[in-house]
Structure formats: structure tokens, C-alpha cells
Amino acid sequence: MKSNRKIKKSTGELLMQVLVFTLIISVMNATMFNVALPVISKQFQLSPSQASWIITAYMIIYAIGTVTFGKMTDKYSLKNLLTFGLIFLSLGSLIGFIATEYWMIIVARIIQAAGASVIPALSMIVPVRYFSPEKRGRALGTSAVGLALGTALGPIVAGFVTSAMSWQVLFAIPLLSLITLPFYRKYLVHEKGKESKMDFLGGVFLAGTVATLLLALTNGNGWFLLAGVVLLIFFIIRIYYATEPFVNPAIFRNKQYSLGLAITFVVTAIGFGTPYITPQLLSNVNELSPAFTGIVMLPSALLTAILGRKGGKIADEKGNPFLVYTASTLLFIGFISLSSVVGMSSVFIAIFLIFGILGQSFMQIAMSNTISRTLPKEQTGIGMGFYSMLNFISAAVSTATIGKVLDYGTQSVHLNTSTTLIYSNIFLVLAILIVLMTAIYYLKFGHSVKRNLTN
Numbered sequence: 001m002k003s004n005r006k007i008k009k010s011t012g013e014l015l016m017q018v019l020v021f022t023l024i025i026s027v028m029n030a031t032m033f034n035v036a037l038p039v040i041s042k043q044f045q046l047s048p049s050q051a052s053w054i055i056t057a058y059m060i061i062y063a064i065g066t067v068t069f070g071k072m073t074d075k076y077s078l079k080n081l082l083t084f085g086l087i088f089l090s091l092g093s094l095i096g097f098i099a100t101e102y103w104m105i106i107v108a109r110i111i112q113a114a115g116a117s118v119i120p121a122l123s124m125i126v127p128v129r130y131f132s133p134e135k136r137g138r139a140l141g142t143s144a145v146g147l148a149l150g151t152a153l154g155p156i157v158a159g160f161v162t163s164a165m166s167w168q169v170l171f172a173i174p175l176l177s178l179i180t181l182p183f184y185r186k187y188l189v190h191e192k193g194k195e196s197k198m199d200f201l202g203g204v205f206l207a208g209t210v211a212t213l214l215l216a217l218t219n220g221n222g223w224f225l226l227a228g229v230v231l232l233i234f235f236i237i238r239i240y241y242a243t244e245p246f247v248n249p250a251i252f253r254n255k256q257y258s259l260g261l262a263i264t265f266v267v268t269a270i271g272f273g274t275p276y277i278t279p280q281l282l283s284n285v286n287e288l289s290p291a292f293t294g295i296v297m298l299p300s301a302l303l304t305a306i307l308g309r310k311g312g313k314i315a316d317e318k319g320n321p322f323l324v325y326t327a328s329t330l331l332f333i334g335f336i337s338l339s340s341v342v343g344m345s346s347v348f349i350a351i352f353l354i355f356g357i358l359g360q361s362f363m364q365i366a367m368s369n370t371i372s373r374t375l376p377k378e379q380t381g382i383g384m385g386f387y388s389m390l391n392f393i394s395a396a397v398s399t400a401t402i403g404k405v406l407d408y409g410t411q412s413v414h415l416n417t418s419t420t421l422i423y424s425n426i427f428l429v430l431a432i433l434i435v436l437m438t439a440i441y442y443l444k445f446g447h448s449v450k451r452n453l454t455n
Helices: 002-044 053-072 078-097 102-116 118-130 133-164 167-171 173-187 200-219 222-241 249-253 255-284 290-318 320-341 346-372 377-408 422-454
Strands: none
Touching (some): 002 053, 002 102, 002 118, 002 167, 002 173, 053 078, 053 102, 053 200, 053 377, 078 173, 102 118, 118 346, 200 222, 249 255, 255 290, 255 377, 290 320, 290 346, 320 346, 346 377, 377 422
């Protein structure tokens, strides 16, 4: 028995090492094209709204695929699903690499997203299946390393490749993920979930809900919002009356899980404000080029990568609530400090950005670890798939909201007495919100989490 546990432990550690590389490639692929949009727009003579579909199409398919793959892991082998996903990611990359028309780029990004969306499911399920609860935090901390490095390298690599070579070369980078496929095929256990029918109609309703709501957010379109609400109602009706629903409604009767999702949605939206608003701040206020913006943001990402496993260790040794409070403290310090140094040297921004990015990473580790412990084994796939999808939607809500505030300008926002800059005001509001959410977590969720960890 001891030798079996030892083998499983070493297998889990090997998988996490491979997963870090996969996550780096995945995150880079999701963010690199932000830098390349101006070049692509100029080449194909696109309007800003047309060019934005390179990002929007990827975002919609990625969000839908995340929860779909999560559901499919309850029935199909994770090994086979991952193989399918990486092959699709590579196929989309090849199409993009030879693209000579704008529509080919869109098709390539859609196929890429359909394949790459298996990776969030992998990053959530491997720690749950291959690590015991008391060691799961370290595994999730390892995942945070890949996310941080991908975030750091994406803009820098994209800026260099786009300037020195061509934007088509960006499509070749995800092909590196194929290097990991033999390792996954070797180390992932070939196990399937229970034999059951797939509720495709329920899946279509959920996919339609996610797609229309994301379109409503990105385009500010009320008709998309209405369609999303209608599809959501159909989805709820479907899961309550289908024999084998796409999502068993019993999962939402799990109060710890549902409350954890609600808290995660808000704190993710708050934390995502920092990496979204900072590049715009550095460009519009400090007048830095994309290359220098990447350099300013690099220290925070690298330090987060170094300390990612430390966050997981804190969760394992002192509990998830302690890590939540640590993350909230870091986020609050980061927001207040950044609010105070807007307009000053970018060196100050680079220093205080460390608190915000590290706090965001620690919060993701704490909440994913917390939620994973509220789920029975048979609900792990769809439960963590929903968690990943909700994180994605939360980030979209955050960017859409902050983007609208930036559009309106500083005329109606005068919360910060030291400056009227909109960026400073946004950071101040985020600081207030993180304090409120931490208080809600402590009053409504903190004690129940502690009791759950001791059981």
C-alpha cells in the first residue's frame, strides 16, 4: 500500500512538471494576439471591432470548451481527451500559420480554442486526482507557476516576434505543446467515469448561454443579454427534467460549493483588474511602448512564479482561510499603493504591482483548493469545469466593466482626493471591494471551510 501511494505521488509530481510547461504555452497563446492586433488590423485593413473578433471568438469557444471538457472527464478518459485537445490546438495553429485571409485567422483561433480549453480542466483535475487533500495546495501552487510565467512571457515574446519576424509565427508557438503529449500518454491513468448518456441539448443550452452573455459583455448589446437570459432559463429547466442532465442540479444544492463559486466570481473579478488596467495605465499615462510595458510587468510575474508553490504550501499547512486573508492583504496593499503612485515613475508601479499579482495568484490557489474539497469524486469534472468557466466569465465581466469606466473618463469619478485620474480611482474602488469581500468570506464561509478541512 505504501509503495502504491509512493508511485502515485511521483506520477502526480511528474504530471505537474509537464503541466507547468503546457500552461505556459496555453496562457501565452491566449494573450499574445493582443499585442499583434494592430499589425493584423493594418495588413487586412480591419476596423477595431472586426479585429477584436480574433480575441472574442477565442474567448467564447474557450469558455464553452472549459466546462464541456470538465463534464466529459466524468465519462471519458482524461488521457484521450487531452490527446484530442492538443491535436486540435495544433491543427488550429497550422491553419493560422499559413493564413492569408482574415477568415482563416478566425477559423484558426476557433479551432485553437476548442483544443486548448482542455488544459484548464487538466490543471484542475490532476491535482484533485493525483494528490491527497492535505498536499493539493502545493500542486495548485505549481499550476500557478505556469500561469504566472505564461502571463509574463506572452507580451514580451509577442512583441519580439511581431517586430522581428511576422505575426504568423505566433501561431507556431502552441505547436510546442505536442512535446508534452508522450508524457501525458505515459503517466495519465487510463480510467473512465461511469457509463452514461451525454445530454447534448443541455450542453447546447449552456454553450449558448455562455456565448451570448460574453457577446453581451464585449459588445454592450442588450439583445445578446436577453438571449442569454432566455437560454439560461431553458438550461435550468433542462437540467431539472432531463433523465441524465448535462449538470446534475444536486451540485448546486451543495451550499459550500455554490457559496464558494459566488465568492470566487467576485474576488476573481477584483483581482483581474490589476493585470488588465496596468498595461493601459503604463501606455496612456507613462507613455511606455509595449516592450517596456512588458518589462515593467515582468518582475511581478516572475516573483509570482517563484512564490507560487509557497502559496500552496501555506494552504496545506495553515488552511485555505489563512491563504485567503494573506491574498486579500496583498491585494489591498497593491491596490492602495498603485492608486497612490499613478502618474509617477514606472519603477514604483513595477514594485507595487508585485503585491497585486501575487495576491491574485494566492487567491486563485486558495479558492480552487477550497472548492475542490467540497466536491465528491463523481462531481469533480463538471464541478471544477464550472469553476474554471466562472473564472473566465468573471475576468470578462471585470475587463468589460473597467473598460466602460475608462471610456466614460474621469468626469463622474472623484473618490480619490490625491488625484482625479481615473486609474487611481479604479484602484481605490478595488481596494474597498476586496475588504468587503474578505469580510463576507469570514462571516459566511471562513468558519465552514475550517470545519471542512478538519473532517
